[in-house]
Amino acid sequence: xxxxxxxxxxxxxxxxxxxxxxxxxxxxxxxxxxxxxxxxxxxxxxxxxxxxxxxxxxxxxxxxxxxxxxxxxxxxxxxxxxxxxxxxxxxxxxxxxxxxxxxxxxxxxxxxxxxxxxxxxxxxxxxxxxxxxxxxxxxxxxxxxxxxxxxxxxxxxxxxxxxxxxxxxxxxxxxxxxxxxxxxxxxxxxxxxxxxxxxxxxxxxxxxxxxxxxxxxxxxxxxxxxxxxxxxxxxxxxxxxxxxxxxxxxxxxxxxxxxxxxxxxxxxxxxxxxxxxxxxxxxxxxxxxxxxxxxxxxxxxxxxxxxxxxxxxxxxxxxxxxxxxxxxxxxxxxxxxxxxxxxxxxxxxxxxxxxxxxxxxxxxxxxxxxxxxxxxxxxxxxxxxxxxx
Amino acid sequence: xxxxxxxxxxxxxxxxxxxxxxxxxxxxxxxxxxxxxxxxxxxxxxxxxxxxxxxxxxxxxxxxxxxxxxxxxxxxxxxxxxxxxxxxxxxxxxxxxxxxxxxxxxxxxxxxxxxxxxxxxxxxxxxxxxxxxxxxxxxxxxxxxxxxxxxxxxxxxxxx
Numbered sequence: 001x002x003x004x005x006x007x008x009x010x011x012x013x014x015x016x017x018x019x020x021x022x023x024x025x026x027x028x029x030x031x032x033x034x035x036x037x038x039x040x041x042x043x044x045x046x047x048x049x050x051x052x053x054x055x056x057x058x059x060x061x062x063x064x065x066x067x068x069x070x071x072x073x074x075x076x077x078x079x080x081x082x083x084x085x086x087x088x089x090x091x092x093x094x095x096x097x098x099x100x101x102x103x104x105x106x107x108x109x110x111x112x113x114x115x116x117x118x119x120x121x122x123x124x125x126x127x128x129x130x131x132x133x134x135x136x137x138x139x140x141x142x143x144x145x146x147x148x149x150x151x152x153x154x155x156x157x158x159x160x161x162x163x164x165x166x167x168x169x170x171x172x173x174x175x176x177x178x179x180x181x182x183x184x185x186x187x188x189x190x191x192x193x194x195x196x197x198x199x200x201x202x203x204x205x206x207x208x209x210x211x212x213x214x215x216x217x218x219x220x221x222x223x224x225x226x227x228x229x230x231x232x233x234x235x236x237x238x239x240x241x242x243x244x245x246x247x248x249x250x251x252x253x254x255x256x257x258x259x260x261x262x263x264x265x266x267x268x269x270x271x272x273x274x275x276x277x278x279x280x281x282x283x284x285x286x287x288x289x290x291x292x293x294x295x296x297x298x299x300x301x302x303x304x305x306x307x308x309x310x311x312x313x314x315x316x317x318x319x320x321x322x323x324x325x326x327x328x329x330x331x332x333x334x335x336x337x338x339x340x341x342x343x344x345x346x347x348x349x350x351x352x353x354x355x356x357x358x359x360x361x362x363x364x365x366x367x368x369x370x371x372x373x374x375x376x377x378x379x380x381x382x383x384x385x386x387x388x389x
Numbered sequence: 390x391x392x393x394x395x396x397x398x399x400x401x402x403x404x405x406x407x408x409x410x411x412x413x414x415x416x417x418x419x420x421x422x423x424x425x426x427x428x429x430x431x432x433x434x435x436x437x438x439x440x441x442x443x444x445x446x447x448x449x450x451x452x453x454x455x456x457x458x459x460x461x462x463x464x465x466x467x468x469x470x471x472x473x474x475x476x477x478x479x480x481x482x483x484x485x486x487x488x489x490x491x492x493x494x495x496x497x498x499x500x501x502x503x504x505x506x507x508x509x510x511x512x513x514x515x516x517x518x519x520x521x522x523x524x525x526x527x528x529x530x531x532x533x534x535x536x537x538x539x540x541x542x543x544x545x546x547x548x549x
Binding site for chain 1: 395399440
């Protein structure tokens with residue numbers, strides 16, 4: 001009977017997510033905040049606390065993070081990463097400094113300690129590349145002149161995450177500054193080796209994985225990804241980064257096939273991951289941190305606007321385009337939750353989880369709305385400037 | 390014509406050019422084969438006024454149409470440039486002296502100055518037929534040359 005209840009709960013969760021997803025599609029908003037809310041409702045202290053499917057959801061959530069990062073890695077080829085690193089390092093660094101600072105400062109001011117500060121800095125730093133790419137596609141802005149600048153900021157952030165996650169993992173494990181440094185070295189070495197293999201000997205990985213059968217390809221790719229993620233976790237480099245690097249090593253037509261095969265799985269497990277995070281957040285903890293979250297959100301909007309402005313201006317784009325670039329970068333989502341998930345799992349300050357949830361809820365909803373109104377905002381600003389002149 | 394090429398990490402490639410009439414046009418080539426045709430705004434040259442999304446198949450067809458139109462244009466151009474050049478379709482009727490004989494036997498170019506450039510047989514086109522090509526009744530022969538030359542070929546193929 002135990003398993004019957006498990007199945008019923010699991011089915012109910014997934015069906016519920018499907019219905020929420022339909023709502024998200026109907027109003028063309030990101031489903032991430034809705035999944036988080038669902039998790040809050042099902043979790044301890046929520047309206048419908050679940051009891052038995054905890055274990056599946058927790059493993060599913062880990063697989064979700066791995067698949068999120070893997071499919072992200074698939075999007076880019078090693079060439080693109082290296083080129084972006086070379087051309088947009090200044091913009092990428094200013095993005096990092098501008099956007100991590102509010103998080104770091106807030107954690108330090110609240111007296112949460114340096115480790116939580118590193119985590120909160122990561123949470124305020126990363127744009128949700130999923131939401132941003134979708135918003136730009138929906139608004140027909142892929143051809144715009146500011147788009148390459150926005151994309152290169154996203155690529156840089158993803159690379160930065162590949163260095164940041166291992167450091168965070170080490171710090172959270174209580175390794176201290178020295179351990180963090182060692183983790184960074186280990187991560188750097190691993191990333192270099194994988195990038196080298198992908199750039200010079202990409203064919204070997206491709207040949208190993210390639211198969212005319214979709215079924216075989218699915219199992220090989222999924223198995224390889226989860227295996228490398230596990231090994232990376234064992235080496236304290238963070239499972240997510242391992243998966244990201246496997247994604248980068250695959251390119252060309254194979255990457256296209258792998259993306260098509262694994263996207264449905266990614267959607268399922270990523271949804272489970274967001275629910276899992278919500279499950280572990282008590283809704284009663286949200287109101288006390290709402291003020292901080294709102295303040296950080298306002299700062300986060302301002303700093304991303306500045307980043308986009310700088311990035312687009314470097315590409316010779318006009319003021320309206322600079323504003324569009326900035327607003328496109330505002331949404332925070334999956335990666336902020338990934339970082340928060342790691343931090344909460346390691347038992348840092350218990351208020352970090354609810355804070356991250358509230359922060360992402362605000363910006364995942366406000367970001368796309370801002371992006372949509374960027375052009376009218378630009379006109380309003382231009383008119384105001386004209387009146388003053 | 391200058392074409393600007395930009396890489397869009399994670400999406401694909403973008404090519405942008407300016408038309409002679411001053412419109413900025415871009416083509417976004419997605420890794421998936423999807424193609425976006427982007428027409429930029431006149432007032433804000435950074436942003437797309439219209440985006441037309443084409444599947445790989447549609448893009449291929451559109452590309453062919455644009456290309457074909459150019460070939461036809463060039464042919465018309467050629468005709469206009471070479472004043473007095475005409476093309477004529479001459480059927481090989483049953484009883485024609487060349488029914489069953491090779492093209493080389495007609496010595497059409499030497500005798501008339503016009504050229505046989507193609508033969509249409511049962512819906513298929515044989516472009517630039519060789520001298521050993523054997524005519525059959527029902528073939529349509531495409532002749533290009535001066536008006537007198539093509540008329541002479543028609544007479545030749547009809548009566549010998």
